[in-house]
Amino acid sequence: MTEGWERRLREHGFRITPQRQLVLEAVESLRHGTPEEILVEVQLTASGVNLSTIYRTLEVLEEVGLVTHAHIGHGPPTYHAVDEDIHIHLVCDRCGTVQSVPATVATEFVAQLEGGYGFRTDIAHVSVHGMCASCKDRDFESEADDPL
Amino acid sequence: MTEGWERRLREHGFRITPQRQLVLEAVESLRHGTPEEILVEVQLTASGVNLSTIYRTLEVLEEVGLVTHAHIGHGPPTYHAVDEDIHIHLVCDRCGTVQSVPATVATEFVAQLEGGYGFRTDIAHVSVHGMCASCKDRDFESEADDPL
DNA sequence: TGGTTGCTGCGAATCATTCGCAGCAACGGG
């Protein structure tokens, strides 16, 4: 459990509740979790918790800096604890696989956007889309096979 | 109107319809358009066209390579004609402004992902999120002002 | 310990997108 989570909430004027503790624990134990997945995890301990509470709680936890979210593919966002290693998701639009790579691969890119446009990039917020290595290979094969 | 759009559709086994022509024209004249916005534009000419047709048509036009889409912020995707200059959207998560920058700023980053992971990045598919220059400045000010 | 007021559960509303289906129309063959 993240050290000082109660203080963090209180400092921002929020109350400490069992629901908030459970949601934070769930985000930390699942390492990537959508609101629905977090609900299921929370309900293992407290079956009465409602999905709308999950949404509201994640919003609060994000506001006080205890969790962040990232967008992988189209579906719902996935939540992470802030203490995790920051990583970028590479999403293959062909086969749907998701690969995590260290955020440091983008250091130069981030610096360029900061230098050129004064833009402070949150590189992990959205995924990078494209085609993975194996789909690329499969593409070459079929091109070679195709007459014309 | 994109040259050869009819051939493009026929080559993939699709029929030529007024709706498809109108949607393509709408995407080209609006330069960024959500399905709803495209509907409105199309209905200026043909008021009977239905939203579900817009969705189905965009899917087809994308499949044959006449349009692409990008995700800006959370809402619905925005469609572009393929002949447009490729640009990246920088979205400020603080104030919501969207700035377009040439995709070439990412050349090195894209090369790094290709070299290191064999991943072929479609850099314009999703936006880069973060904080714009003016929001950054405003942040510094308030920090300076704040007693504590 | 009690009052204030923030939080929660619940059900309904909203928003974007997708589906099912019956009728229409594009287009290739005759």
Next chain:
DNA sequence: CCCGTTGCTGCGAATGATTCGCAGCAACCA
């Protein structure tokens, strides 16, 4: 040019994710 096949379309309903409104409960402070 005309017909039959079958892809496309409009329409209304279904779906999935997220948000709202509200009444009752509970965290917290005095």
